[in-house]
Amino acid sequence: MNLGAIIHRTESEMAYLCDDHTAQIRLKTEKNDIYTVAIIAGDPYSLRSRPDLVPFYQQPQPMKKIMSDAVYDYWQITVTSDKSRLGYAFIITDQNQQQIILTDKGFIAADDQSMLEDMNTYFRMPFFQVIDRFKGIDWVSKTIWYQIFPERFANGDTTNDPKGTKPWDAIVNPKWDDYYGGDLQGVLDHLDHLVDLGVNGIYFNPVFKAPSNHKYDTENYYEIDPDFGDKELFKQVVNAAHTRGIKIMLDAVFNHIGDKSPIWQDVIKNGASSKYADWFHVHDFPVHYTPTDNFEFAVDANYDTFDYTPHMPKLNTANRQVQDYLLNIAKYWVTEFDIDAWRLDVANEIDHHFWRRFHDELQQIKPDFYILGEIWHNSQAWLNGDEFTGVMNYTYTGAIIDHFINHHLNQTALLETLSSQLMLYRDATNAMMFNALDSHDTPRIKTLSHDNMDLVKQMFAFTFMQPGVPSIYYGTEYGMTGENDPDNRKPMVWETQLQDQDMYQTMQQLIIFRKQFATIFAKGSLEFGTENGMLWIQRDDIVGYFNTSQHQQKLDVTTDEVLLSNNFIDGTLLTDGFVICRQTI
Structure with a gap:
C-alpha cells in the first residue's frame, strides 16, 4: 500500500457541500493500488454526547471508484447530515487485504479503538456553511x-x-x-x-x-x-x-489598459507627479521603451505590461x-x-x-x-x-x-486527462x-x-x-x-x-439535443471508457459512441433509441463517426 499516494484535503474539491445538508467526499489513491475504500462518517459530537447511539465508526459506507487518470484512482461518496456537521475518516483496503484508516491525525490501525472513539481524530466539516458553498447558476447550465x-x-x-x-x-x-x-x-x-x-x-x-x-x-x-x-x-x-x-x-x-487611455497618457505627460502614477507598475520615470519592427513587442519597457506589449500597461x-x-x-x-x-x-x-x-x-x-x-x-x-x-x-x-x-493522446490518455481535469474541481464547478x-x-x-x-x-x-x-x-x-x-x-x-x-x-x-437534456449534462452521472476501438461516454441513460480509430466498428444499438448520429450505417460506425443513444431500461 503506497501511503504517500493516499490524499485527501478538507474544504476543497475533495470535501464540499452539494446542497444545504449534503456533502461530497473524495479520496485519491495510487492507480490500481487499493481494492476498496469505505468512509466512516457522522456527527462528531455524537461520540462524546450520545452514548445511546451506535458509533458511526461501526457503520462504514463503501465509496465508489469514479475515475482514474495516469497516476491516481478517485473515490467518491455523497453523505448527508441532519446536524449540518460531519466528522469522517477512510477505511482503506489494498489488493492484499491489508487495511488502514486515514484520519485527520494521519494513518491509524484499523483496530485502534481509542483513536476511533476520539472525536478529534476525524476530518471535519465543522458546520455546513451554506454561504460558502460553490453555487452553480441554473441558466448558465442551459x-x-x-x-x-x-x-x-x-x-x-x-x-x-x-x-x-x-x-x-x-x-x-x-x-x-x-x-x-x-x-x-x-x-x-x-x-x-x-x-x-x-x-x-x-x-x-x-x-x-x-x-x-x-x-x-x-x-x-x-x-x-x-x-x-x-x-x-x-x-x-x-x-x-x-x-x-x-x-x-x-x-x-x-x-491592463490601452496606452491611448487618458489615464496612461497622464502618466506619460506628468511622470511621478501624475495622480495616476501608482495605478500602474512603473519601475522608474519617465516611462519609456524602444520600439521594434513588431508593433506589439518591446523588450525594455520600464513598466509592467501584458506579455511584451508596450501598448498595454498593466494596472495595479x-x-x-x-x-x-x-x-x-x-x-x-x-x-x-x-x-x-x-x-x-x-x-x-x-x-x-x-x-x-x-x-x-x-x-x-x-x-x-x-x-x-x-x-x-x-x-x-x-x-x-x-x-x-x-x-x-x-x-x-x-x-x-x-x-x-493531433493524435498526441490515445484513447486511454484522453480519458485519463479528462478525468484528471474533472477531479480538480467540484461537480457544480x-x-x-x-x-x-x-x-x-x-x-x-x-x-x-x-x-x-x-x-x-x-x-x-x-x-x-x-x-x-x-x-x-x-x-x-x-x-x-x-x-x-x-x-x-x-x-x-x-x-x-x-x-x-x-x-x-x-x-x-x-x-436541440443539448437543450433537451440540459439537466442531465449539468447534474447527471458521468462515466466514460473505451470499447472495441471506440470511445464511449455515458450521462445517466444517454450514451455516445465515437469511433476515433482507423477502422470501422460494429455496434449493436438495436435496443437503444438513436438520438443523433453521423457515419453510422446499418450497425457499423465508420471512422470519424458517432452515434448517441438513449438507453432503454
Whole structure:
C-alpha cells in the first residue's frame, strides 16, 4: 500500500457541500493500488454526547471508484447530515487485504479503538456553511454560447466604418490591422440567425472604445467604440437579445489598459507627479521603451505590461483607487444595460483580493451573474465560490483536440486527462466551465481538422456531452476556416453559396439535443471508457459512441433509441463517426 499516494484535503474539491445538508467526499489513491475504500462518517459530537447511539465508526459506507487518470484512482461518496456537521475518516483496503484508516491525525490501525472513539481524530466539516458553498447558476447550465468578434460579424451601418474599411470578404486572409466594418447594427440585424441556430447566449469580444480592431487595448471603458455604434444601440441589442431568450456576456480587460487611455497618457505627460502614477507598475520615470519592427513587442519597457506589449500597461489592482475605478465600470454595464455575464481577460494575472471584491459586489446587484475567467492552467484557486463561476476550459478542450485531431493522446490518455481535469474541481464547478473548440485565440476547428467535416461534427458531439457549457465561434456553424490570429478572424460568411449547410443542420441538431437534456449534462452521472476501438461516454441513460480509430466498428444499438448520429450505417460506425443513444431500461 503506497501511503504517500493516499490524499485527501478538507474544504476543497475533495470535501464540499452539494446542497444545504449534503456533502461530497473524495479520496485519491495510487492507480490500481487499493481494492476498496469505505468512509466512516457522522456527527462528531455524537461520540462524546450520545452514548445511546451506535458509533458511526461501526457503520462504514463503501465509496465508489469514479475515475482514474495516469497516476491516481478517485473515490467518491455523497453523505448527508441532519446536524449540518460531519466528522469522517477512510477505511482503506489494498489488493492484499491489508487495511488502514486515514484520519485527520494521519494513518491509524484499523483496530485502534481509542483513536476511533476520539472525536478529534476525524476530518471535519465543522458546520455546513451554506454561504460558502460553490453555487452553480441554473441558466448558465442551459446555455449554448455564440462568440462574436464584433469587427468581423456583420456590417450593418456603413456610416460608422473606420477609414480604410475593406469590402466584406469571407474568404480573405485578413492582416492584423485590417478593418471590415463589423458593428452592433450588424449583430442586431442578424439576431434571428442566432435564434434559428438555437444558441441562447452571446459572448462579445471587447466592444469598448479602443484604437485596434480587436479592442483589447481599452481607451475608454464607459463608451462603446464608435466603429461599432453607441450605448443606445448597444442597449437595443441587449433588449432585443433578451426578448429572444439570449443572454449577453461582455469581455472585460481589467489586467491592463490601452496606452491611448487618458489615464496612461497622464502618466506619460506628468511622470511621478501624475495622480495616476501608482495605478500602474512603473519601475522608474519617465516611462519609456524602444520600439521594434513588431508593433506589439518591446523588450525594455520600464513598466509592467501584458506579455511584451508596450501598448498595454498593466494596472495595479492592489491600489484601492484602481479597484474602485474598475468595479464601478463592471457594475455600470450591469445596472445600466442589464448584461448577464463578464468574461475576464488575463484573469490569472490579477490579485485574488480584487476578484473577491468583484464577485461580492456583482453578486449584490445580480445574484445569478456569471463570472468567467480566462485562465489557461489549473484554476482551483479561483473556483472556490468567492471569485469566478467558471473559467475558459482550455486544458479540457485542448485534450479533446490532442486526441481527435493531433493524435498526441490515445484513447486511454484522453480519458485519463479528462478525468484528471474533472477531479480538480467540484461537480457544480465543472458544470459552469466554458468549452470552446475554437475562438479568436486559436485556429478554426475546420482548419485544424484539415477540412474533415465528419471529424468536426464528431468533436462537437463529444464536447456537447461533456460537463460545462459549449461555445460556438461565429461562422463555425457554416464551416469557416482560419489559421491563428489574424486569419481566424475573417469576416463572417453570409453568402449562401459559401456556407456549409450540412454543418449548419448538424449544429442545430446538437443544440436541440443539448437543450433537451440540459439537466442531465449539468447534474447527471458521468462515466466514460473505451470499447472495441471506440470511445464511449455515458450521462445517466444517454450514451455516445465515437469511433476515433482507423477502422470501422460494429455496434449493436438495436435496443437503444438513436438520438443523433453521423457515419453510422446499418450497425457499423465508420471512422470519424458517432452515434448517441438513449438507453432503454
